[in-house]
Amino acid sequence: MEFVSPLRSVKFGLRISGYRIEVLRDLLFELVKKDLKVRYRRSVIGFLWTMLQPLLMMGVMYIVFSEVFRFNISNYPVYALVGILFWNFFSQSVISAMNSLRFNSGIIQKMPVPPWIFPVSSVISGTINLGLSFIPLAIILLLTGHKPTIYLFFLPISIIIITIFTLGVGLILSPLAVFFYDVTELVGVLLILLMYITPTFYPMSIVPPKFFWIVYLNPLRSMLEVFRDPIYLGKIPPTSHLSASIALGILSMLIGVYIFKTQSRKIAFHL
Amino acid sequence: MGIPIVELKRVSLKYRLARQKTPTFKEYMIHWIKGVLVYEDLWALRDVSLELYKGDMIGIVGRNGAGKSTLLKVIAKILNPTSGECIVRGRVSPLLELGIGFDMELSGYENIYLAGLFLGHTKKEIATKIDEIVEFAELEYFINSPVRNYSSGMVARLGFAIATAWRPEILIVDEILSVGDLAFGKKCIERIKEFRSQGTTILLVSHAGNIVEELCNKAVWLEKGIVYAAGDTEEVIEKYYNFIKSITNEECRREAIFARQAL
Numbered sequence: 001m002e003f004v005s006p007l008r009s010v011k012f013g014l015r016i017s018g019y020r021i022e023v024l025r026d027l028l029f030e031l032v033k034k035d036l037k038v039r040y041r042r043s044v045i046g047f048l049w050t051m052l053q054p055l056l057m058m059g060v061m062y063i064v065f066s067e068v069f070r071f072n073i074s075n076y077p078v079y080a081l082v083g084i085l086f087w088n089f090f091s092q093s094v095i096s097a098m099n100s101l102r103f104n105s106g107i108i109q110k111m112p113v114p115p116w117i118f119p120v121s122s123v124i125s126g127t128i129n130l131g132l133s134f135i136p137l138a139i140i141l142l143l144t145g146h147k148p149t150i151y152l153f154f155l156p157i158s159i160i161i162i163t164i165f166t167l168g169v170g171l172i173l174s175p176l177a178v179f180f181y182d183v184t185e186l187v188g189v190l191l192i193l194l195m196y197i198t199p200t201f202y203p204m205s206i207v208p209p210k211f212f213w214i215v216y217l218n219p220l221r222s223m224l225e226v227f228r229d230p231i232y233l234g235k236i237p238p239t240s241h242l243s244a245s246i247a248l249g250i251l252s253m254l255i256g257v258y259i260f261k262t263q264s265r266k267i268a269f270h271l
Numbered sequence: 272m273g274i275p276i277v278e279l280k281r282v283s284l285k286y287r288l289a290r291q292k293t294p295t296f297k298e299y300m301i302h303w304i305k306g307v308l309v310y311e312d313l314w315a316l317r318d319v320s321l322e323l324y325k326g327d328m329i330g331i332v333g334r335n336g337a338g339k340s341t342l343l344k345v346i347a348k349i350l351n352p353t354s355g356e357c358i359v360r361g362r363v364s365p366l367l368e369l370g371i372g373f374d375m376e377l378s379g380y381e382n383i384y385l386a387g388l389f390l391g392h393t394k395k396e397i398a399t400k401i402d403e404i405v406e407f408a409e410l411e412y413f414i415n416s417p418v419r420n421y422s423s424g425m426v427a428r429l430g431f432a433i434a435t436a437w438r439p440e441i442l443i444v445d446e447i448l449s450v451g452d453l454a455f456g457k458k459c460i461e462r463i464k465e466f467r468s469q470g471t472t473i474l475l476v477s478h479a480g481n482i483v484e485e486l487c488n489k490a491v492w493l494e495k496g497i498v499y500a501a502g503d504t505e506e507v508i509e510k511y512y513n514f515i516k517s518i519t520n521e522e523c524r525r526e527a528i529f530a531r532q533a534l
Contacts, residue, residue: 034385038377186296
């Protein structure tokens with residue numbers, strides 16, 4: 001009597017359709033590789049462009065904010081560039097994770113693949129892109145003579161925290177984008193709003209006190225400070241920001257995983 | 272007969288159509304607040320009970336919208352039934368479309384890995400089969416060029432070769448045997464027959480009754496999500512053909528009456 005494993009009917013946590021762990025690991029790896037390959041395939045230009053884009057953006061911010069508005073902040077290029085890199089990571093990862101289910105609708109409708117693999121791989125490739133963008137950052141650090149401190153070693157922890165938060169947001173938004181077509185546009189507008197109320201390229205000192213509460217309520221501010229402090233200030237981020245961003249990361253992941261667990265069976269119906 | 276490899280117990284599946292008509296968050300909230308969130312239900316499968324055994328080759332026939340593809344998706348665990356139970360005892364290889372999981376920008380070689388992973392195999396397992404896949408797909412000269420340069424026949428060949436590189440316990444084939452040229456179609460059918468002789472259960476959907484008649488030992492006729500007949504191929508196909516004939520006669524008559532009235 002041949003033993004037939006009931007592989008496909010295994011239901012365990014997020015392993016909805018019983019893919020083996022090794023297969024999911026390989027699949028995740030391969031999807032991230034594909035993402036990066038497709039992004040950089042068109043040879044050197046594509047790669048150079050992703051390096052150049054934040055630098056150009058930083059140049060614009062530099063001219064606008066230190067020449068036109070004249071606010072006083074030491075080594076503004078580094079301050080702005082770190083903010084831009086953070087923002088690019090967050091917004092690009094959220095947008096690509098949010099759209100990932102719809103882009104892969106063909107596969108989700110024809111294969112029993114667990115849908116969460118798509119937003120997860122989007123955010124992981126976003127994190128790798130963030131890692132690659134440290135090349136232009138290193139150049140600017142060298143050019144401006146910015147001396148990194150020992151606390152730069154804290155940066156990987158910062159990256160893990162912001163990645164977890166971003167992943168949670170992606171997991172929350174991607175099923176919503178499948179169920180409602182206007183979520184993508186809504187989030188696009190929200191991201192622009194969020195960018196302006198996050199001190200990515202302006203210092204907190206120019207914010208009028210009556211608007212402090214907006215900045216304090218903005219969850220992304222803590223994330224940004226956690227990411228920026230080890231590089232720009234050369235210190236470990238203050239406990240207030242650290243605990244806030246860890247809590248937000250855990251919260252967003254809990255909501256995201258909950259939404260996925262309850263909604264993922266409906267995704268194939270709505271695509 | 273032993274234990275059935277696929278067991279469907281009173282499986283029903285409903286699609287909710289309301290959301291597809293109001294797919295924006297704004298409208299949803301408006302309707303929700305007004306309390307007029309009414310769904311129009313479409314039952315794609317109603318009380319379908321089936322038992323499929325090892326080595327069976329089952330043809331599923333029925334008109335468009337009868338629920339054939341939905342049934343396959345339930346067995347492949349892509350869609351969950353609204354009620355009832357679907358027990359599958361074995362690895363399913365769903366061939367609902369050829370070339371699933373391909374990225375047009377990547378080469379054929381890279382796509383073998385991608386599609387193989389989606390089918391549930393590790394990279395190591397794929398590496399041992401890669402030469403075999405390329406050979407079966409007859410793509411030795413093109414395997415390193417991007418799939419966007421492939422013809423649709425080449426994509427279909429590669430897709431079929433990957434999906435059937437490992438013998439599954441259950442193979443699901445949805446209207447795909449018509450793609451590719453005749454010679455390759457023959458090769459596909461040969462492979463399917465070979466799997467069957469080794470004990471694979473095969474589910475085949477086709478509009479063409481003759482393919483089902485030729486290959487399958489059992490058939491299921493679905494109409495509006497209900498199993499109208501199931502059993503020996505000849506009996507089921509005969510009933511199905513009679514039904515089609517009666518329907519077309521009915522439609523001809525109705526059209527004739529309509530035309531006369533119009534005159």
